[in-house]
Amino acid sequence: MQANILAEAGVPLGKLEAVGFAMETVGRRLLRFGGVDVNTAIGSLEEQLPRIGGQIDSAVIGDIPAWEDGSMHIMVVKSDLGASDARLNFCYGRSRYASGNFIVSAARLNEEEIIGATVHEAGHAVGLVSSDMPQYDGNSSFDGHCVHECVMQAVNTLEEMRRATRHVLGNMAVAGFCDDCDSHLQKVHLA
Ligand SMILES: [Zn+2]
Ligand SMILES: [Zn+2]
Numbered sequence: 585m586q587a588n589i590l591a592e593a594g595v596p597l598g599k600l601e602a603v604g605f606a607m608e609t610v611g612r613r614l615l616r617f618g619g620v621d622v623n624t625a626i627g628s629l630e631e632q633l634p635r636i637g638g639q640i641d642s643a644v645i646g647d648i649p650a651w652e653d654g655s656m657h658i659m660v661v662k663s664d665l666g667a668s669d670a671r672l673n674f675c676y677g678r679s680r681y682a683s684g685n686f687i688v689s690a691a692r693l694n695e696e697e698i699i700g701a702t703v704h705e706a707g708h709a710v711g712l713v714s715s716d717m718p719q720y721d722g723n724s725s726f727d728g729h730c731v732h733e734c735v736m737q738a739v740n741t742l743e744e745m746r747r748a749t750r751h752v753l754g755n756m757a758v759a760g761f762c763d764d765c766d767s768h769l770q771k772v773h774l775a
Pocket of ligand 2: 719730731732733734735736737761762763764765766
């Protein structure tokens with residue numbers, strides 16, 4: 585599978601490399617696809633994206649076709665992310681569930697924290713965590729998270745994003761996913 589990273593010019597190189605590193609780490613668990621080839625392109629991405637005030641509107645992720653070309657598509661923006669369709673002041677990243685697509689902002693996250701954000705959003709983008717899965721967290725304030733010690737636990741604060749990153753870097757062989765989430769990764773198919 586291909587993971588195509590499209591980054592806004594001016595996103596610090598270290599953060600962009602961290603996103604690529606995170607996608608390669610997730611890709612090694614997508615065993616059915618033989619891993620993921622990560623391609624990175626830099627351009628004037630934000631000119632094409634809708635804004636709400638000073639933020640990029642993360643709802644745009646819903647407009648991108650699912651599994652286009654059988655690839656994952658990842659947008660990395662410099663600006664902060666908002667959400668015209670949710671009651672959020674900001675978000676670190678946003679996925680279109682099970683579509684292979686997500687957007688992540690470099691505005692509030694450092695080179696380590698963006699690793700946790702990327703793996704977490706990639707998890708949503710491949711279908712984690714739906715309510716029919718045993719690890720589904722029915723008490724989370726946001727839908728779609730994992731009850732276990734896992735990169736797919738709900739992330740509402742910077743400290744929780746740092747925890748997500750610790751899961752990834754502390755369990756590199758499984759990219760920070762728990763057993764239940766990892767077993768989902770083995771079953772991912774392109775819708
Ligand atoms: Zn999430
Ligand atoms: Zn999990």
